[in-house]
Amino acid sequence: MADPELKRLSLHDLHVALGGKMVPFAGYEMPVQYPAGVMKEHLHTRSAAGVFDVSHMGQVILRPKTDMVALALAFEAMMPVDVLGLAEGRQRYGLFTNDTGGIIDDLMFANCGDHLFVVVNAACKEADVAHMRACLSDVATVEYIENRVLLALQGPQAGEVLARLVPKVFAMRFMDVARPVWNGCEIWVSRSGYTGEDGFEISLPESSAEAFAKTLLDQPEVMPIGLGARDSLRLEAGLCLYGHDIETMTSPVEASLNWALQKSRRIGDRAGGFPGADRILAEFAAGPKRLRVGLRPEGRAPMREGTELFTIDGDRIGIVTSGGFGPSVEAPVAMGYVFASSATVGTVLLGEVRGKRLAVTVCDLPFYPTRYKR
Template identity: 55%
Template sequence: MLTTPLFALHQELGARMVPFAGYSMPVQYPQGLMAEHLHTRRSAGLFDVSHMGQLLLRGPQAALALESLMPVDVQGLGLHRQRYGLLLNDEGGILDDLMFVNRGDDLFLIVNGACKQADIAHIRTRIGQRCEVVPLPERALLALQGPKAVQALARLLPHVTSLVFMSGNHFDWQGHRLYITRSGYTGEDGFEISVPAAGAQALARALLAQPEVAPVGLGARNSLRLEAGLCLYGNDIDTSTTPAQASLGWAIQKVRRSGGEREGGFPGASRVLAELQDPGRLPRKRVGLVALERIPVRESAVLENMDGQHIGHITSGLLSPTLDKPVALAYVQPDYAAVGTQVFAMVRGKPVPMQVTATPFVPANYYRG
């Protein structure tokens, strides 16, 4: 079991540690998941996400090369701007979702922890001859999330206030070179901080010393991202789902779609573009659901229509701490994907009525300037 540079700090803080993506990670601290979740929504939570993969792509062809692996606009991304991307296989299925930044001299990528070795191997195999692929295992990653995150971080680094949602820059703190983006996985304003492993614990302690900040574990990270309507790789998206099925068409910029100047040219393009043009050909579609009774509905629960016919399944679900009602992400047959449609989740053999709803379940609070 691997550990992050903050392992000793987690133990000191009384975290309950669990295996996750090959690492021993904090699932919650003594205050508990509910308190950690609500604290992040109203103040600021500090997350250790050092299990995630960080890597650089370098060279004059790096943007063009990365664009050959994803259906997104890499070449047109501005300096120190960040974008969400999807690595696809040759059938248009999603190998991983990731974030990437144009830093001028390189492209900085953050990939999911459970996928990082496979992602790096895939990227090297497909484009390693066109650009340099540099993993960054010596760096940790912290996420500071919540409406008061900027107040807390600005006491240490006043210039972070210049960042807006999905932008980043280099910062220096106590001799450590940081790269900070104003982004995150909670639906709140916040920051993700790439820091050398040697400085991670000192930075985490400095942030936890701020009155707004409390440590938050993986449990609340999951409930926060679900309220924000964000996908968890392995649950809500995987190699069996395409961008259109996953309701991620918004992540494919016009320039890469049919009729765009750089249309296609990525793995599975013919299928992906055909599904975006003709949603009627989709076998299923990802939707948000809210239960009409206060009965939590978990992943893998079967969904049925009023006639008891199987029409889909839950991929993520829990009792929303913010809304105090059950919410879920699910895949359903296209005929049942319209907002307002009622379906039934089978929980211990009993049907729980649920209604298709727009996501996010909790309005986003990103800072756009």
């Protein structure tokens, strides 16, 4: 079974011991589910807390050669996002764009005072590191970190659980970052995640990771959660999966990510100056031709990625990019791209599933209310 091409997580043996079903994902053997199964893992994360191993993602430190301002401005030249205005101790969502305004990757970055800490998608991480080295080498060193584990602890009880082990995290708010100490080991904590729930992402050295993960799993509220539930949780939260809902042809405006494009990059002396600015700013002003919307199929049949969408009159107007069953919504949910003329909330469309055209309604995102600790 073991594919020599696949990398193993530092905590591989722990996942196997927990009964994790390991599958290939983004070049790694990853736990897709544990014995509880996707449905129970999903619902447990929404009602208590779940721990996810997301060590396949790329962790990168950008250390300025001279000063943080020069680094922030150079980083801003890579994406339509305000880096300079991000306060120390805060994290923000970002998007690398290409010259045609498409998305190379989405990412999280944090201002840690004397450097930026960046987390990128697993499948893109090598290309992202090369891209950052090409764009930032005059002003920063780009350190790709390979010896730290990244865990996510997500759910309404995540705050209580982590504060029991690391009291300093109690005061953190959504998108804060901090570096408290657990058991003599500095851990890098952000109050964020990708499930729509309150929670944390925790980076820590491989040498402490197993003890820390086991301590988390010993807490009565906590279950291990696999990639399967991670996908249904992020889908219900209306969050994009890179390579599916966003990719090199889709712009941030088409992806309905206008909230991620701060005003300082659209208007004033730092407006533009990022790859694809002409297209992105034009679409922001005039509205895109097609855009990402939420979709609620009327029956119980899930509309999965690739499902073609039609108007009631039979014109093909879009496609589903992520879809499945939402365990907390208790119904199928999907996201996809449709022409702007069909994107109004409440519009009834048809999705073709196994040759049958089934009704599906355009709806607001998220499908399940987010519960971040603001």
